[in-house]
Amino acid sequence: MKPIGIWGWVATAILFVLLLLAPQLAPRLHLALTICTDVLLFAIAAMAVNLLLGYTGVLPFGNAAFFGLGAYGAGLSIQNFHVGFITSLVIGTLAGVVGAVLIGPFLLRRRGIYFALLMIAFGQVFYFIAYRFTNITGGEDGMNFTRPPLEGLGIHLQDAGFYYAILLIFTLVVVGFWLLVRSPFGRTLVAIKQNEVRARYLGLNTDRFIFVALMISAAIEGLAGACYGLSIMFAYPLLLDWHQSGDIVLMTILGGAGTIFGPLVGAIIYVIGEDILSTALPWWQIPLGALFVACVLGFPKGLLGTALDLLPGRKNRIEPGHDLDFAAPIIADRETTR
Amino acid sequence: MSDLLLEAKGVGKRFGGVHAVEDVSLRVYAGSINAIIGPNGAGKTTFFNTLSGFYFPDAGSVSFTGADVTRAPSYDRVRMGMGRTFQTSSVFPELTVYENLAVGIESADNLSFRFRTLSRAQRATLDQKVDRLLGFVGLGAVAHRPLAELAHGSQRLCEIAMSLSTEPKLVLLDEPMAGLAQAETSRVVSVIRNLHAELGLTVLFVEHNMRVVLSLAQQITVLDRGRVLATGTPTEISANAEVREAYIGKEVIEHV
Numbered sequence: 001m002k003p004i005g006i007w008g009w010v011a012t013a014i015l016f017v018l019l020l021l022a023p024q025l026a027p028r029l030h031l032a033l034t035i036c037t038d039v040l041l042f043a044i045a046a047m048a049v050n051l052l053l054g055y056t057g058v059l060p061f062g063n064a065a066f067f068g069l070g071a072y073g074a075g076l077s078i079q080n081f082h083v084g085f086i087t088s089l090v091i092g093t094l095a096g097v098v099g100a101v102l103i104g105p106f107l108l109r110r111r112g113i114y115f116a117l118l119m120i121a122f123g124q125v126f127y128f129i130a131y132r133f134t135n136i137t138g139g140e141d142g143m144n145f146t147r148p149p150l151e152g153l154g155i156h157l158q159d160a161g162f163y164y165a166i167l168l169i170f171t172l173v174v175v176g177f178w179l180l181v182r183s184p185f186g187r188t189l190v191a192i193k194q195n196e197v198r199a200r201y202l203g204l205n206t207d208r209f210i211f212v213a214l215m216i217s218a219a220i221e222g223l224a225g226a227c228y229g230l231s232i233m234f235a236y237p238l239l240l241d242w243h244q245s246g247d248i249v250l251m252t253i254l255g256g257a258g259t260i261f262g263p264l265v266g267a268i269i270y271v272i273g274e275d276i277l278s279t280a281l282p283w284w285q286i287p288l289g290a291l292f293v294a295c296v297l298g299f300p301k302g303l304l305g306t307a308l309d310l311l312p313g314r315k316n317r318i319e320p321g322h323d324l325d326f327a328a329p330i331i332a333d334r335e336t337t338r
Numbered sequence: 339m340s341d342l343l344l345e346a347k348g349v350g351k352r353f354g355g356v357h358a359v360e361d362v363s364l365r366v367y368a369g370s371i372n373a374i375i376g377p378n379g380a381g382k383t384t385f386f387n388t389l390s391g392f393y394f395p396d397a398g399s400v401s402f403t404g405a406d407v408t409r410a411p412s413y414d415r416v417r418m419g420m421g422r423t424f425q426t427s428s429v430f431p432e433l434t435v436y437e438n439l440a441v442g443i444e445s446a447d448n449l450s451f452r453f454r455t456l457s458r459a460q461r462a463t464l465d466q467k468v469d470r471l472l473g474f475v476g477l478g479a480v481a482h483r484p485l486a487e488l489a490h491g492s493q494r495l496c497e498i499a500m501s502l503s504t505e506p507k508l509v510l511l512d513e514p515m516a517g518l519a520q521a522e523t524s525r526v527v528s529v530i531r532n533l534h535a536e537l538g539l540t541v542l543f544v545e546h547n548m549r550v551v552l553s554l555a556q557q558i559t560v561l562d563r564g565r566v567l568a569t570g571t572p573t574e575i576s577a578n579a580e581v582r583e584a585y586i587g588k589e590v591i592e593h594v
């Protein structure tokens with residue numbers, strides 16, 4: 001992986017100072033603190049997408065299934081078993097993993113657009129289950145629940161307290177993600193993304209690596225979904241829907257797939273952009289859509305990925321266009337494998 | 339004769355109506371250098387692909403180190419000790435030379451599923467193994483450059499080093515000198531010699547350049563239109579009238 005250098009550390013430190021000061025800064029910028037919380041939540045979800053899209057080279061276009069499962073997992077465990085704050089997050093995380101274990105085996109042999117479409121289809125199955133099983137999930141109306149107190153301390157986290165809890169989770173995910181992509185496993189995922197056939201000819205059963213990456217991604221996304229559920233104290237079927245998946249994929253690509261903080265940059269632009277534009281303009285999706293198109297055409301590596309390439313000493317890296325191969329074929333040596 | 343390392347028996351592979359490979363048999367003994375020659379479209383690459391598991395043959399069988407691998411996935415064959423390169427370089431273009439080799443070394447050392455960074459000792463072992471491979475192909479100076487920035491010849495050398503990174507017994511090289519300049523060609527030739535002489539590996543390679551084939555290989559198999567035309571030592575092959583007529587006649591004039 002690219003070393004981040006002294007300026008990378010400085011920028012990261014400044015970023016975290018700003019995030020720590022957000023409860024003080026947000027009112028001066030006329031932003032609600034819940035918007036800052038949403039930014040962090042969706043940044044976590046986008047990091048889950050980034051692991052697959054930016055580091056493994058598969059297209060998780062049905063990722064919101066894990067996000068929604070996280071929200072429902074947290075909500076149902078609170079409603080039915082009166083679990084505490086941390087337990088509900090753990091259950092939401094596990095709900096995401098269970099989703100990945102269920103659909104993973106069907107996705108494994110697919111690549112490129114086939115993987116993406118099949119994943120959307122499976123995601124919609126979860127959507128319809130949540131929509132149909134009204135007595136458990138509340139169906140179309142969704143389900144309300146309360147934010148439970150923190151285990152042991154009995155504290156109800158609210159406003160800035162809740163924001164800081166989410167910031168702590170975000171920080172842990174960033175550190176874990178950073179360690180993961182620098183590990184041999186992370187390096188192997190990047191290798192699979194760049195040339196799966198070669199990876200197989202280095203003795204790697206690539207399907208197994210993609211499956212494990214999918215599970216890790218689903219855990220992160222389930223966690224993000226559980227946090228979101230606790231944030232709005234509500235879970236509803238559209239959280240599982242492919243529109244939701246699309247939003248998270250957009251954030252990832254906008255910010256820069258394949259970079260650690262790209263998802264955060266994407267979430268900041270998307271969530272705050274939506275908040276500002278949607279109150280000012282009824283057709284707010286259009287400028288955001290235009291920005292996205294401009295990004296894909298002009299900066300396929302996203303805003304952060306492009307900015308990093310402009311730093312001194314990084315100019316001559318990597319041609320663009322390598323990153324998003326939407327029509328990558330099913331790799332050749334599986335044609336006759338099964 | 340020493341041990342039989344790789345054996346193909348009556349291998350056939352069709353693409354639609356095209357018989358790319360038909361009833362091809364080959365024996366590769368441990369410690370030998372073997373070449374496959376034949377005109378364009380003779381089926382050399384397709385045959386290589388059936389040996390290495392890129393395709394499974396429609397007919398015949400392949401065994402490696404005594405085990406039947408006809409339908410074994412590619413990564414299993416690699417774990418059994420088979421390495422290969424491709425006719426058009428197949429590398430990780432955005433990773434550095436070091437990282438390209440590290441992926442294979444970590445795979446062979448069963449470290450690829452490690453979710454934390456390497457320990458100091460593991461890192462030292464990895465560095466040492468990378469250095470050995472880099473020294474072997476002479477790419478030490480560009481260890482930390484991404485492959486995409488390197489010249490074609492260096493990419494080919496890196497790919498050979500990658501095929502060695504999994505500690506194979508047998509390496510399959512598909513036209514390792516294709517598209518290389520004269521100086522680069524002689525470097526690859528000496529690398530192949532050293533694979534055999536220094537590392538004691540068994541080599542099977544495809545090559546068009548007759549001079550290279552005749553000087554390197556101990557055993558040559560000539561393919562033509564998917565079938566074996568002749569098999570033998572360089573002396574036998576260059577004396578074979580059928581081969582001269584079908585293949586060498588044109589090529590020798592071209593290359594020698």
Ligand SMILES: Nc1ncnc2c1ncn2[C@@H]1O[C@H](COP(=O)(O)OP(=O)(O)OP(=O)(O)O)[C@@H](O)[C@H]1O
Binds near residue numbers: 356377379
């Ligand atoms: N994937 C494929 N699909 C269809 N036909 C193929 C495929 N691969 C090879 N062929 C055909 O099989 C025949 C043998 O091709 P192959 O690539 O094995 O030849 P080769 O001896 O390696 O040639 P060259 O010297 O040009 O590399 C050719 O007629 C080729 O067109």
Ligand SMILES: [Mg+2]
Binds near residue numbers: 382383384425
């Ligand atoms: Mg060929």
